[in-house]
Amino acid sequence: MTLLSVENLTVAFPGRRGTVNAIENVSLSISPGEILGMVGESGAGKSMTGAAIIGLIEPPGRIAEGRILLDGQRIDTLRPEEMRRIRGRQIGAIFQDxxxxxxPVLTVGEQLIETIQTHLKLSHSEARERAIDWLRRVGIPAPEARIDTYPHQYSGGMRQRVVIALALCAEPRLVIADEPTTALDVSVQAQIIALLRRLARETGVAVILVTHDMGVIAETADRVAVMYAGRIVEIGQVADVLKNPRHPYTSGLMASIPRIGPRPEVLPQIEGAMPRPGNRPEGCAFAPRCPHPVERCTRVRPALEGTATASVACHLTEEVPA
Amino acid sequence: MLGFLIRRIIQSVFVMLAVALIAFMMFRFMGDPVNSMVAENATTEERDAVRARLGLDQPLWMQYGRFVGRAAQGDFGLSWRNARPVSTLLAERFPATAELVLVAAGLSLLLGIPLGILTALRPNSFSAQTLQFLSLIGISLPTFVTGILLILVFSVWLGWLPSFGRGEVVDIGWWSTGFLTLSGLKALVLPSVMLCLFQLTLIMRLVRAEMMEVLRTDYIKFARARGLPSRSINFRHALRNTLIPVITIFGLQLGGLIAFAIITETVFQWPGMGALFIQAVSFGDVPVMAAYLVLVSLIFVVINTTVDLLYAVLDPRLRVDSPRGAH
Structure with missing residues (x-):
């Protein structure tokens, strides 16, 4: 059963020098209760995919191609007011910072209660009960007292817990967490990830976890999609992708994670930089940085091919039968 | 909050003492005041007698102390020009200026904030572009020019509104108000429009800039991502954050309105404190000038303290002694 599926999604930004595609032909799907990790470096299109799903692409950007289906219903063509009702109620979002x-000028309770009452038919006191309950579930101590305080009276980690409560308080079925731990201390990061995982299990909410931290993916996600230069280059079960990366970019990412143990002289890294949108080569976007490109790589862009559980976009894997 | 208030009041007292010192020094700029009070052929003894009677033989700091003591009770002595108590003169003129400034300030807020919001929410619409263009004119035309243009159009050509004076006023106790008669209200229109035009455009442009800034913040994006209705996002979430800097500028500008009122009152022969001050300057009537200086400074200080208190109402981060929770 599929909760959300994205099919051949292309987001285009018209610019002075022609239209630039921020993401191209992105396809993915997610089932209820599943955690899908999305990794890639800055500018790969992870956040843009999330923004497209929740219908908040900044103008003049727009969906140029493809469709987004929630329960088999198209949501990318809904009118703004209909899409607003889906945001928060069906699809929630957690932001980075x-x-x-x-x-800053509204209490945590005011923000929670307003969100709950926007989507659920509850009286103010019922909504307040629910808000206190959510603060307790995300691990805020003494929620009855803390609900009437302002965000500046919380620490960074506590604020991210409040953000999670706000994203989940109208009980959406999918939540897009865009780098939810990047701005936090390392010790707090682990707590927030554990909280997200626990809430996903308890409520059955599906999570798209956008991050550039492979460690977070390994610990949290069921499946992972690796993005590079606006496209998904590899997607599959986390264990498979991390153990046997098939795309050379994924291997490069895995190799550049520092490990505990004897230190190598130089931390391996992928040479060069990701091409910017509008400046992508004709063939495979990774070809200029690929350690073993073949002639075809610079001419033909490889398609994402494979089975329902594991796909990769690389000419090298096509020749070697899996 | 109480500690903050007490600190502000103590600061204000020092500001007022400094202003009083400047006002006191003005009397010295005009030369020896005894010269203008005695006959030209008065003897030294007669001069000293007058000096002693007026307390001018005492050391300077004692004279200053007496000036401050009397000023605190509202006593600024007699006007040199028409020999009436300065406090009475100011009290007569104060309601006219206060009503003018009040109406102008109200107009600039009531029009400036909604127009600012409108131009921020639809920055590319025709009406927003037109308003932006007009506001540029409003902000760059000198007020006396707009005042004269207003008189030309509405008094001379159309004949709708009076070009000078306050119209009929009604006395309520010592306060004379122009709000209760039709001619009083009509007389208020042109001067208050002239006075508010600059503030109005300033507030509109400020609200627009702040609002556009706030609409780009993460908490507004997050509010959108939670599916809140745009009315709540614009007016509940964005507007309050927009108003914090607007209040600062408005507070400062409210003092500016009182200062600009001098020009407006001159153009429209409005019988307010500004016109009184201009007369006092041309006659060298130091007590009136000194009292005006002290009074306007007092109004400035009160406004700025109020603005600081208002911040705390709007922005919870500034409520210093609010309870802090565990981190």
């Missing part, structure tokens, strides 16, 4: 995600 908890310090700036909360409105």
């Amino acid at each position: 908890p310090l700036t995600s909360l409105n």
Whole structure:
């Protein structure tokens, strides 16, 4: 059963020098309760995919191709008011920086209660009960007292817990967590990830976890999609992808994770930089940085091919039968 | 909050003492005041007698102390020009200026904030572009020019509104108000429009810039991602954050309105404190000038303290002694 599926999604930004595609032909799907990790370096299109799903692409950007289906219903063509009702209620979002995600002049309770009452038919006191309950579930101590305080009275980690409560309080079935731990201390990161995983299990909410941290993916996600230059280059079960990366970019990412143990002289890294949108080569976008490109790589862009559980976009894997 | 208030009041007292010192020094700029009070052929003894009677033989700091003591009770002595108590003169003129400034300030807020929001929410619409263009004119035309243009159009050509004076006023106790008669209200229109035009455009442009800034913040994006209705996002979430800097500028500008009122009152022969001050300057009437200086400074200080208190109401981060939770 599929909760959300994205088919051949292309997001285009018209610019002075012609239209630039931020993401191209992105296809993915997610089932209820599943955690799908999305990794890739900055500018690969991870966040843009999330913004497209929740219908908040900044103008003049727009969906140029493809469709997004929630329960088999198209949501990318809905009118703004219909899409607003889906946001928060069906699809929630968690943003990167908890310090700036909360409105400084409204109490935590006011923000929670307003969100709950927007989507659920509850009285103010019922909504308040629910808000306190959510603060307790995300691990805020003494929620009855803390609900009437302002965001600046919380620490960074506590604020991210409040952000999670806000994203989940109207009980969406899918939540897009865009780098939810990047702005936090390492010790707090682990707590937040554990909290997300626990809430996903308890509520059955599906999570698209956008990150550039392979460690977080390994610990949390069921499946992982690796993005490079606006495209998904590899997607599959986390264990398979991490153990046997098939795309050379994924291997490069795995190799550049520092390990505990004897230190190598130089931390392996992928030479060169990711091409910017609008400046991508004709063939495979990774070809200029690939350690073993073949002639075809610079001419023909490889398609994402494979089975339902594991796909990869690389000419090298096509020749070697899996 | 109480500690903050007490600190502000102590600061204000020092500001007022400094202003009083400047006002006191003005009396010295005009030369020896005894010269203008005695006959030209008065003897030294007669001069000293007058000096002693007026307390001018005492050391300077004692004279200053007495000036401050009297000023605190509202006593600024007699006007040199028409020999009436300065406090009475100011009290007569104060309601006219206060009503003018009040109406102008109200107009600039009531029009400036909604127009600012409108131009921020639809920055590319025709009406927003037109308003932006007009506001540029409003902000760059000198007020006396707009005042004269207003008189030309509405008084001379159309004949709708009076070009000078306050119209009929009604006395309520010592306060004379122009709000209760039709001619009083009509007389208020042109001067208050002239006075508010600059503030109005300033507030509109400020609200627009702040609002556009706030609409780009993460917490607004997050509010959208939670599916909140745009009315709540614009007015509940964005507007309050927009108003914090607007209040600062408005507070400062409110003092500016009182200062600009001098020009407006001159153009429209409005019988307010500004016109009184201009007369005092041309006659060298130091007590009136000194009292005006002290009074306007007092109004500035009160406004700025109020603005600082208002911040705390709007922005919870500034409520210093609010309870802090565990981290």
